[in-house]
Amino acid sequence: MERVSRLMDIIALHNLKGGVGKTATAVNLADQAARAGVPTLLWDLDAQAAATWCVGAAPGLARPPAKLFRRKSPIGRETVRTRQTYLDLLPADGSLRQLDDLIDKGKDGARLLDRLLQPFSENYGLVVLDCPPSFSRLADAVVRVATRVLCPLIPAPLSLNAWRQMVARFDRGRYGRDTLRPFLSMVDRRRGLHRRWSEAPPTSLRHCLRTGIPYSTDIEQMSVHRQPLAAFAPRATATEAYRRLWLELAGDIEIRP
Ligand SMILES: Nc1ncnc2c1ncn2[C@@H]1O[C@H](COP(=O)(O)OP(=O)(O)OP(=O)(O)O)[C@@H](O)[C@H]1O
Ligand SMILES: [Mg+2]
Structure with missing residues (x-):
């Protein structure tokens, strides 16, 4: 089977911990890629539907999920346009639980997701x-099909525990460990530890991306505006940080426009 990631880049935002900036990054990274001219699909795999909300779309899939997941109905018809050219969304749906169940019942999750x-x-x-957030069979499958798994970490000792657990899980699985990349999230440079980690991340984070995302109230405003940051705060520091994160990744994995 030829892995789809050979044909298209797949970036996943994943962390065992909740509330660390996965969704904010997924939305803004996808938006930055689209603005750079890369036709991009944002797939909201979280039934909380926060990414769906943040691009101004409604949650829910039109067709019965069991049919979609068994590929009896094409999932491609479920995508919706966003206000940003080149950025489409596959909205979240409560039925995502069924995808987890299918995988639990012994399906090869990575193969299913790849298809x-x-x-x-x-x-x-x-x-x-x-x-x-959390480990699940779906998360395992995501990690195996993704070109890059980005893991936002808030600078704090407890974040390192979660990071070590993720690395241990990657090592146990059949996953390419090189795909897992941490980056600093919600960085508040008024705080000593945040500054120190920004300048020199702990050795266990040696694969850390160079770009960190600052703590910013502009990011919190995304859920009010229901748009990616660049649409309503184009000159904000945080917008620039997401742009740099995109450029760093695009250079790293050679995403072609
Ligand atoms: N860099 C940031 N600065 C300030 N607030 C942020 C930042 N990143 C995210 N937030 C806010 O923190 C909250 C959690 O962010 P987000 O939803 O992106 O995290 P998450 O990891 O996806 O959470 P969950 O695990 O629940 O899916 C949101 O209210 C969001 O607006
Ligand atoms: Mg989220």
Whole structure:
């Protein structure tokens, strides 16, 4: 089987911990890629539907999810346009639980997800997956199909525990460990530890991306405006940080417009 990630880049936002900036990053990274001219699909894999909300769309899939997941109905028809050119969304749906159940019942999750993603490679150069917090079979599958798994970490000792657990899980699984990349999230430079980690991350984070995302109230405003940051705060420091994060990744994995 030819992995779909050979045809299209797949960036997943994943962390065992909740509330660390996965969704904010998924939305803004996808938006930055689209603004750079890369046809991009943002797939909201979290039933909380926060990414769906933040691009101004309604949650819910039109067709019965069991059919979609068994590929009896094309999942490609479920995508919706966003206000940003080149940025489409596959909205969240409460039925995502069924995808987890299917995988629990012994399906090879990575194979299933890979097949679901396959048709998108005709229309998109990049898929960004916004994952729910915690480990699940779905998360395992995501990690195995993604080109890059980005893990936002708030500078704090406890974040390192979560990071070590994720690395241990990657090591146990059949995953390419190189795909897992941490980056600093919600960085508040008034705080000593945040400054120190920004200048020199702890050795266990040696694969850390260079770009960190600052703590910013502009990011919190996304849920009010229901748009990515660049649409309502184009000159904000945080917008620039997401742009740099995008450029760093695009250079790293050679995403083609
Ligand atoms: N860099 C930031 N600065 C300030 N607030 C932020 C930042 N990133 C995210 N937030 C806010 O923190 C909250 C959690 O962010 P977000 O939803 O992106 O986290 P998450 O990891 O996706 O959470 P969950 O695990 O629940 O899916 C949101 O209210 C968001 O607006
Ligand atoms: Mg989220």
